[in-house]
Amino acid sequence: MLKDTGTALAEIPFIDLKAQRHRLGDRIEKAIGRVLDHGQFVLGREVEAAEAKLAEFSGAPHVIACANGTDALYLVLLAKGIGPGDAVICPAFTFAAPAEVIALTGATIVFADVLPDTFNIDPAGIVTACAIARQRGLAPKAVIAVDLYGQPADYDVIEPICAEEGLFLLADTAQGFGATYKGRKTGTIGDATGTSFFPAKPLGCYGDGGAIFTADPELDGLLRSIRMHGQGTDRYEHARVGVNSRLDAIQAAILIEKLAIFGEEIEARDRAATRYAEGLADVVTVPTVIHGATSVWAQYTLRLGGRNRDAFISALKADGVPTAVHYPRPLHRQTAYLDQLTAGDSLPVAEQLANEVVSLPMHAYLREETQDRIIASVRRALA
């Protein structure tokens, strides 16, 4: 990819990790060097320090680091003993990880539709999903609510439904870590929260990484055991079936450096989102954030309505503006999940969004000149 020199021909990066690296200077190299010197590469002091800093940042009492964001969700389902005969509800319009982990436990997925304005799970769909699961003789046990594109799901509506239906609420904030919902920070909402530190997420490391947040000390203990082969009181005592899902020290060391500037980066992302809205809201449907919430803008996603998305993407590409489609096909239409259940005969919003969404470059280092080029390109493509 060419470097953005601000000229008309330079290609714009979709996410500019190089700009962040430049800003961090030699702090990352030094942090990695310290791990190389002490030689404890898996778990250990950097991982403990990262867990403590993530707890401080989020306000969550317990933080358990693990190998990636998918495992963060999977470990929680394992700890809750979810398996065959159980039903777990998740949105149909999201990345595949939440569906995948449910299927891996042997439980049945019930896909719920999403809301057209926030792209997040429709709380009414959770109620329908429970009824459908019970009709099939399944026990509804949990919901995985996703904070899609960086915005928290509507938890004030979801939580009473979970209480009423007896559901465990697992928040997937792989895209929303650092966002807030009515004064609450992601990581403190629901019974447990999973997040990802994949490099392209708002808070990423330089490899795979993930973490689980909870206020439940018993769950904390179970998760620490499960991520370590079900370890009991000593290393070769296995109290339960576990997995290997540990964060390595180099990733933790990188994460600590990146977390130190994450607050400022969130503000920069929000400024970029505001500028996009100012430049585009009169010509296309720009994202909306629900009252009382903030987004960390993992993606800045437009809805093109009935317009031709392929033509739009080509027009931007010709201007050197990259785009991405998250996600071109809803999960209930994926080969892997055709035998799972849906909350209703069809999930029309998920289907429609899959056909019309498109995401623009978004990161904390988007320069105003670059953004103006993107805005101009979008406006030309839609004219």
Ligand SMILES: *Cc1c(COP(=O)(O)O)cnc(C)c1O
């Ligand atoms: C990225 C992502 C995950 C999975 O995270 P990994 O670290 O890639 O395993 C889970 N859920 C959502 C919504 C994601 O965007």
